[in-house]
Amino acid sequence: MIKLLRGNPGRRTLDLSDGVHPEVAIPDVPTHLSLDARKEWRRITAELESVGLISRLDRSALAIYCQTWGRLLLAERALSAKQKQAREEGLDEAEAVFTQQTPTGFLRESALFRVVSKLQQDCDRYLASFGMSPSSRSRVKASDNRQGDLFGEAQGDAWNSL
Template structure:
C-alpha cells in the first residue's frame, strides 16, 4: 500500500489535549465515526462473493470496522475474493484432470501453469495470471478494512461517539424531518 509508511499520525483531538506542541492548526472535524451496521449486499454479487459477504460482515461488525458507507468497498472486496476462489477452483480442476490422465502432481501443476508457445518458450497461462491479479486486489482490499496483520494498526474502529473537547459546546441535537421546523411551545 503506497503512502502508509511510518508511524500513524495522532488524532487531532489527542494533539489538542496534549497541548498542540507543534502549534500547527488542528482540523478538529477529522475523525468521522459512522454508525456501525452491516449494509445490505448488492444484487450483482456472485455466489462465492455472497458467501464471503456473509462470512466477513459479522466479523467486521464485531470489530466496529463496518458501516453503511462501506457497501461499495465491501462489495469490491467480496467480488474479488469470490473471483479468486472461482479461479483457484478452476485451476485445481485442471490439475486434477491432468493427474487423472496419468501425470504426477508436480508435472500437472506445471502443465496447468504454463503453456508452450509456437516458438518453444514456456508462457504463464492466463488462469495463473488472473489468479495473481486477483490475489493482489484481495490483498489491497484487506488492507483497507484492516484485515491483514500489517493493516490492523492502521485502522480505527468506529465507536459512533463524537469526541467532546474542552472549550467546545456540544452540537445541538436536530429533530429529524420536518419536526426541525416546529415552533417550541
C-alpha cells in the first residue's frame, strides 16, 4: 500500500490482489445463451458462489465459457450421430468420426473432430480462469466480500441464543 502512495521507484509489478474483493454474487443470465449454455450457467454459478469465486464482474467471461460449453455439447452430439450412422451402414466407426474424404478422394482429419478438439481446449482455458481445474485451483483466491444475512451475523447469533 505504501508503494501506491509513494510511487513505485523499482517499477516492479505490484500485487494488488489483496485489495480487490468484489461482492460474491451471481450475475444475471445473458439472454443470448443457448439452452445447454443456460443449463451450465445455472449449474456452475451455484458452485462458484458456494466457494466465493463469482461476482457480477464475471458475467462476460462466464457467458463465453457457458456458450463454448453449449457448442461443445452440440459438436459432440454431431460426432455421436456420425458414429451411429457409420455403425448402421456397417462402416468403420473410428474412420467415420476421425476422418473425412476430400473431393479428390484423399482422407484427412475430420473438420468436426477438429472443432470438438478446439472447443475442448477453449473450455479448459475458461475453466482455469475461474479456478475450476485442479492445477488452477491453487492460483485463485476467493473473495471474502459476501453479503450478510438480513439481520447481520451479530443479531443472528443473538436470536439463536434465545
